[in-house]
Amino acid sequence: QVQLQESGPGLVKPSQTLSLTCTLSGDSINSGDYYWSWIRQSPGKGLEWIGYIHYSGSTYYRPSLKSRLTISQDTSKNQFSLTLNSVTAADTAVYFCARGQSGLSSTWPPGLWFGPWGQGTLVTVSS
């Protein structure tokens, strides 16, 4: 079964760039119709969906983060990554990567549920 593992710096300075990578094991990032996603969790905002990259390479981002966000994939390394520019203290959170799936949907792109998830990594934005 697929397992996901986040990696990246735990501390980022304000106005700088947050970069995280999610590495898959047990399955290929190209193995099926999945949406490889980032979700974060903070005490103030709870769980917040950030964005995804589809195995085809298409992406979809949370509108409020779209101007600062890039999600990419490296199929040769079985990884996908998040880059968030111009971070502030409000971006402090535990960041999770997760596999998104969709069945029938009334929206485009299709809505997703998430499982499995990586264990999460805490990112603190502070000088």
Place this chain on the structure above:
Amino acid sequence: EIVLTQSPATLSLSPGERATLSCRASQSLGSYLAWYQQKPGQAPRLLIYDSSNRATGIPARFSGSGSGTDFTLTISRLEPEDFAVYYCQQRGDWPLTFGGGTKVEIK
């Protein structure tokens, strides 16, 4: 953005009791609602998707129901490992959103 309101915030029960958790949406979702369990220091785990479908490996004591704006997660008989925080999540519209959670604690 669709707002999901979970109630109660905390549910105090004993092992063996039945737990009933509620999730109410600000707009109709059809059946597009999922439930997750999260234990301290762990990632959320998918329990139920599309209102009533159990995810792979989830015990039969977990069941989901509802449609439109009102949804319920029921744990028929609480096991010690079921004491955790539970979240609902909607996929009926973008951006996808989560509820604030219900903590099921040992009474």
